[in-house]
Amino acid sequence: MPNATLKDLLLHQLKDTYGAEQAIVKALPKMAAAAQSDELRGAFGVHLEETKEQVTRLEKVFKALGEKPEALECKAMSGILAEGEEVIKEFKGSPALDAGLIAAAQAVEHYEITRYGTLLAWAKQLGLSDAEGPLKETLIEEENTDSILSELAEEMVNAQAA
Numbered sequence: 001m002p003n004a005t006l007k008d009l010l011l012h013q014l015k016d017t018y019g020a021e022q023a024i025v026k027a028l029p030k031m032a033a034a035a036q037s038d039e040l041r042g043a044f045g046v047h048l049e050e051t052k053e054q055v056t057r058l059e060k061v062f063k064a065l066g067e068k069p070e071a072l073e074c075k076a077m078s079g080i081l082a083e084g085e086e087v088i089k090e091f092k093g094s095p096a097l098d099a100g101l102i103a104a105a106q107a108v109e110h111y112e113i114t115r116y117g118t119l120l121a122w123a124k125q126l127g128l129s130d131a132e133g134p135l136k137e138t139l140i141e142e143e144n145t146d147s148i149l150s151e152l153a154e155e156m157v158n159a160q161a162a
């Protein structure tokens, strides 16, 4: 695309992120089912509901751009989620499983934080005020989820795994 602009880039990354969120909606129930502690299972359950809402928010962002929602396969997210599945297989039944699940989930969150940070900066640059609100809301949600997972790991799960 020789004439591609920041708006084209934003739309491309939006489709990629929309695909990533949909993949996360599919993966979280498996991660919740694998979790050994009630606390971690609960945290995954809460984030599943948030993620469904994040999918809806992205649809609002497409609308703010005057575009129809379309998902692209996010190859980075597919890789991160595949690594999470490997952890489930390799550490099933071991005291280390929940610590591994948290690490896998935090890789997901950190990836999303970079994506939403960029989407928000580009939306601001383009003056897409209707896109800013939903992107900011999701960014804050991902950061909160990351903090909750860190707390769970550091206050409980890592010690159990050790």
Ligand SMILES: [Fe+2]
Pocket: 021, 024, 051, 054, 112, 142
């Ligand atoms: Fe998300």
